[in-house]
Amino acid sequence: MLEIIQKLIAENPLVTAFAFIGIVIWISNQMARHVFHGHVAGSAIAVLSGLALAYWGGLVTG
Amino acid sequence: MVIFGTALLAACYLAGAFIGELLAILIGVQANVGGVGIAMMLLIAAQHYLRKRGLLAPETEKGITFWAMLYIPVVVAMAATQNVVVAVKGGPIALLSAAGAFALSALVISAINRIIHRAHIANEPLPPVDLADEEALVSQDSVAATHSK
Numbered sequence: 001m002l003e004i005i006q007k008l009i010a011e012n013p014l015v016t017a018f019a020f021i022g023i024v025i026w027i028s029n030q031m032a033r034h035v036f037h038g039h040v041a042g043s044a045i046a047v048l049s050g051l052a053l054a055y056w057g058g059l060v061t062g
Numbered sequence: 063m064v065i066f067g068t069a070l071l072a073a074c075y076l077a078g079a080f081i082g083e084l085l086a087i088l089i090g091v092q093a094n095v096g097g098v099g100i101a102m103m104l105l106i107a108a109q110h111y112l113r114k115r116g117l118l119a120p121e122t123e124k125g126i127t128f129w130a131m132l133y134i135p136v137v138v139a140m141a142a143t144q145n146v147v148v149a150v151k152g153g154p155i156a157l158l159s160a161a162g163a164f165a166l167s168a169l170v171i172s173a174i175n176r177i178i179h180r181a182h183i184a185n186e187p188l189p190p191v192d193l194a195d196e197e198a199l200v201s202q203d204s205v206a207a208t209h210s211k
Contacts, residue, residue, distance in 0.1 A: 004080060004083045004084070005080065007083070008076060008079050008080060008083065009076075012075070012076065012079070015072045015075050015076060016072070016076065017072075018065075018068050018069055018071070018072035019069050019072035019073045019076060020069075021065060021069065022065050022066050022068065022069020022070070022072070022073075023069065025063060025065055025066070025069075026063075026066060026069075029063070
């Protein structure tokens, strides 16, 4: 099961990226609305979380 | 946000490909069985469900529409990356299957179109009589009549 998912993600990097970015932006928009009550733009949170994820990815992969 | 539509499209594609891989294991085939077709059905179902719930903003739908409009260009690009020389040299099977698929699609699509067309005609009230058209016909008739005389 996990092997299939891994294989699919490796074969379709662009499609996976679209889906994943959509999820990140949706979560960021929800955070902007409910956590920051509209004081911080959802796009700003999305860009920062992208950087945070890149940092985490860099730590994991070395 | 437009990206949500594209994300929905991508998620449906991945889910369809996943189901296709599972089907392939069940059947015992070394390929993806109907992944794209399942993805299309999933997308149609998801769109229908979200629209009914009012969760599909028009802007979200643009994220799907854009790729729907890019469908034919993508097919052209995919066709351009095929190894056509090998396919043609490899024997008549490839050409025969292409011709067969083309003929079958043409038949089925024309049949579906005819069914839809008939359903529309059956549902529609009789078209109103267009006076301008009728006058044109009458005048044409009279012109023809005068010419024949």
